[in-house]
Amino acid sequence: MSRPHLVLTDVHRHYGQGDATVRVLEAANLTVESGELVALVAPSGAGKSTLLHLSGLLESPQSGEVEITGIRTSKLGDRGRTQLRRSTVGYVYQFHHLLPEFTALENVSMPQLIAGKTSAEAQARSMELLDLLGVKPRATHRPAELSGGEQQRIAIARAAANHPKVILADEPTGNLDPDTSDLVFEALRSLIRNEGAAALIATHNHDLARRADRIVTLRGGLVVEHAL
Structure with a gap:
């Protein structure tokens, strides 16, 4: 079993320190399997972003262990953490952060070129993903020529x-209208299944959260199962 x-x-x-200490996570435990989409639903300020940052190796815990693809990260140095993050983690934010001067195809190709793929390999992979997400006809368009939903799918x-094993998303539909949110979420869910990635998605949208495989929340510094 993998x-x-x-x-x-x-x-x-x-x-913080002393009386000013804010304890966000206390003995928190979470497991996300390959191909599983877990929705993280919790009030603002509960620690959703902290949990995502720890899961994506953007922050380190004071204690405890974060494992990605079986690799224990507590003993890794900054360089090792950065290399593992670049090779195994993909991020989706509330705002798309696409580079405005580049086309959709170029925006998707860029991280692959940085990782050492040839231009032909990067373009082939990019077109595959744009097709999967229903925006292949928009490949040559720049962000300003795209709708909000198209931008987010790109x-x-x-x-x-780069075939990440872990996909983390922070309110990926928070900037979209309900119909577009539905479309983007379904595209994301389809991609996670297709790629076999483990996904943790923070959202305030309870309707979308119900479509995840599981829902978790943060309570008293713990990650706990949650039913909406």
Whole structure:
């Protein structure tokens, strides 16, 4: 049996010192399997972004372990963490952050070129993803020529460009109208299944969260199962 792509074990994360200490995570545990989409639903300020940052190796816990594809990261140095993050983690944010001067195809190809793929390999992979996400006809358009939903689907394609094992999304539909949110979420879910990635998605949208495989929330510094 293969190992889960993302495992957090007894993770502690706090900020500040002494009386000013804010304890965000206390012995938090979370496992996300390959091909599984887990929705993270919690009030603002509960620590959703912190959990995503820890899962994506953008922050380190004070104690506990974060494993990605079976690799324990607590003993890795900054360079090792950066290399692992670049090779295994894809991010989707609320705002697409596409580069305005480049086409959709170029935006998705860029991280692949940085990772060492040839231009032909990057273009082939990019077109595959744009097709999967339903925006292939928009490949030669720049962000300003695209709708909000199209921009976000291209951002999802970019996050998945290098075959990440873990996909993390922070309110990926928070800037979209309900119909477009539905379309983008379904595209993201389809991609996760197709790629076999483990996905943790923070969202305030309860209707979309119900379509995930599981829903978790943060309570008293713990990650707990949640039913809406």
